[in-house]
Amino acid sequence: MRIFAVAALAALGLTATPAFAQALQKDFSWAEMRTELVAAGAEVTKDGIAGDQRYLSGKDDTGLVFAVYGAQCDNPETTQRCTGADFISSFTLKDPAKISDVLDIVDYAALGDYKGDDGRLKVSRYVIFDGGITHENLQTNIEVFLRLSNDIWDTLDDKDLLS
Numbered sequence: 001m002r003i004f005a006v007a008a009l010a011a012l013g014l015t016a017t018p019a020f021a022q023a024l025q026k027d028f029s030w031a032e033m034r035t036e037l038v039a040a041g042a043e044v045t046k047d048g049i050a051g052d053q054r055y056l057s058g059k060d061d062t063g064l065v066f067a068v069y070g071a072q073c074d075n076p077e078t079t080q081r082c083t084g085a086d087f088i089s090s091f092t093l094k095d096p097a098k099i100s101d102v103l104d105i106v107d108y109a110a111l112g113d114y115k116g117d118d119g120r121l122k123v124s125r126y127v128i129f130d131g132g133i134t135h136e137n138l139q140t141n142i143e144v145f146l147r148l149s150n151d152i153w154d155t156l157d158d159k160d161l162l163s
Contacts, residue, residue: 024132027081030054033068036135040142042066054080060146064089064153071126083129087142089149091121091156094163102161106152110144121156123149 025032034044037058045065046057054076055069071084093102096119106113106123116122125145127138156162 024134025129026132027083027129029081036138036142040139062150064150066149085127087125087145089123090116092163093121093161108148111148123152
């Protein structure tokens with residue numbers, strides 16, 4: 001039995017790639033970001049341009065709608081590569097005057113939260129690719145964003161604050 005355990009650990013060691021050996025992605029294309037969102041279990045529902053920013057809209061398996069905006073992009077063309085991705089979800093409150101109270105409720109260290117120009121609650125997570133990010137770390141960032149956005153959605157719904 002001891003030999004089997006040692007052999008199993010050795011096999012795991014051979015299949016695990018240490019972090020320093022993983023390929024680093026220093027920027028992303030929109031096709032690559034689409035692939036990453038699908039790998040995280042989201043459906044990409046739209047791509048487009050808002051002002052001078054390219055974006056993808058998506059929906060996860062709970063119905064949460066979100067968008068990813070490119071930042072620090074090299075050109076305005078569809079071939080652009082960006083070194084920053086801003087993940088944003090948005091919530092419409094029944095009473096927009098309560099936005100300050102709601103911002104206190106959704107105070108997460110891993111997310112930014114603010115009142116959008118449209119009066120809606122915005123939740124964001126900015127991912128920087130400068131210097132490189134592994135595929136696993138990008139997936140973790142997407143999953144954290146989606147999980148915490150869903151937590152906020154559930155909390156606001158439980159408190160009957162959403163319209």
